[in-house]
Amino acid sequence: MDRTDRNVRFFGKDGQDRLRAAKVTIVGAGGLGSHVCQQLAYLGVGEIRPIDYEELDITNLNRYVTAYADDPAPGSRKVDLCERLIQRIDPTIEVRKVHAPLRSAEAFEAIQTADYVFGCLDNEGSRLVLTELCSAYTRPYFDLATEIIPGDEPIYGGRVCVAWDGNGCLVCLDEIDLHEAQHDLANSAARRDVRAIYGVVAEDLDSKGPSVVSINGVIASLGVTEFMLMVTGVREPRRLLTYRGHLGIVAANTDNPVPDCYYCRGVRGCEATAGTERFIIDQ
Numbered sequence: 001m002d003r004t005d006r007n008v009r010f011f012g013k014d015g016q017d018r019l020r021a022a023k024v025t026i027v028g029a030g031g032l033g034s035h036v037c038q039q040l041a042y043l044g045v046g047e048i049r050p051i052d053y054e055e056l057d058i059t060n061l062n063r064y065v066t067a068y069a070d071d072p073a074p075g076s077r078k079v080d081l082c083e084r085l086i087q088r089i090d091p092t093i094e095v096r097k098v099h100a101p102l103r104s105a106e107a108f109e110a111i112q113t114a115d116y117v118f119g120c121l122d123n124e125g126s127r128l129v130l131t132e133l134c135s136a137y138t139r140p141y142f143d144l145a146t147e148i149i150p151g152d153e154p155i156y157g158g159r160v161c162v163a164w165d166g167n168g169c170l171v172c173l174d175e176i177d178l179h180e181a182q183h184d185l186a187n188s189a190a191r192r193d194v195r196a197i198y199g200v201v202a203e204d205l206d207s208k209g210p211s212v213v214s215i216n217g218v219i220a221s222l223g224v225t226e227f228m229l230m231v232t233g234v235r236e237p238r239r240l241l242t243y244r245g246h247l248g249i250v251a252a253n254t255d256n257p258v259p260d261c262y263y264c265r266g267v268r269g270c271e272a273t274a275g276t277e278r279f280i281i282d283q
């Protein structure tokens with residue numbers, strides 16, 4: 001018996017071996033990504049690649065399972081915190097951290113050569129880039145999102161969208177705001193210039209909504225469970241799982257995606273000819 005015994009009782013030795021062989025890239029090492037790193041390490045994934053260029057902020061300490069009170073904030077790279085946690089859980093896991101923005105050659109390489117990709121970002125533009133990139137390189141893409149709308153009757157929850165076979169993605173399942181995505185992509189270069197000039201942390205320029213550990217944990221757990229079932233061959237992942245916390249519901253979407261989706265079909269498997277390098281910004 002070894003540390004994976006209780007896993008193997010669920011999905012077998014073959015399943016555990018497949019997890020061990022998997023290279024998984026996690027884009028965003030924040031509220032969602034830190035949970036995903038932790039759970040992939042406990043599952044026994046062989047290689048974990050967190051991507052994030054930011055440092056810890058004091059307001060992250062309410063929800064990052066990678067961070068502790070005595071970690072310098074700022075002064076701690078989020079990817080270093082992921083690496084520390086993963087290695088304390090299981091030092092045999094390979095950690096390949098990428099301290100760079102999503103739209104960099106280094107991050108793109110870590111995504112294109114991964115077996116699975118998690119998107120744990122709070123930015124529609126980044127979601128659109130990852131949707132196209134993962135389709136072009138046929139990488140299964142798990143996109144995680146949470147939402148909290150405070151008020152007298154608050155609305156809170158999130159969703160997991162899995163795109164893997166060319167039959168559904170964020171765009172054709174209508175789970176992305178394309179206007180906001182285009183706005184994000186058009187403005188990120190300008191925002192970076194502002195940061196370079198004034199030394200402002202990029203995140204401070206964006207609006208900050210509420211974010212809490214337990215809701216992030218629900219969404220991360222739903223996403224990692226779909227990943228686990230897919231990798232081990234228990235069943236195919238569900239395309240879309242929606243958590244409506246205020247109603248106490250997790251629902252699987254049964255709507256059919258819009259047909260002839262450019263992101264599912266037009267660029268799928270095109271690799272370099274898809275031209276995704278156009279998204280890379282010179283650092």
Ligand SMILES: [Zn+2]
Pocket residue numbers: 167168169170171172173257261262263264265
């Ligand atoms: Zn699609």
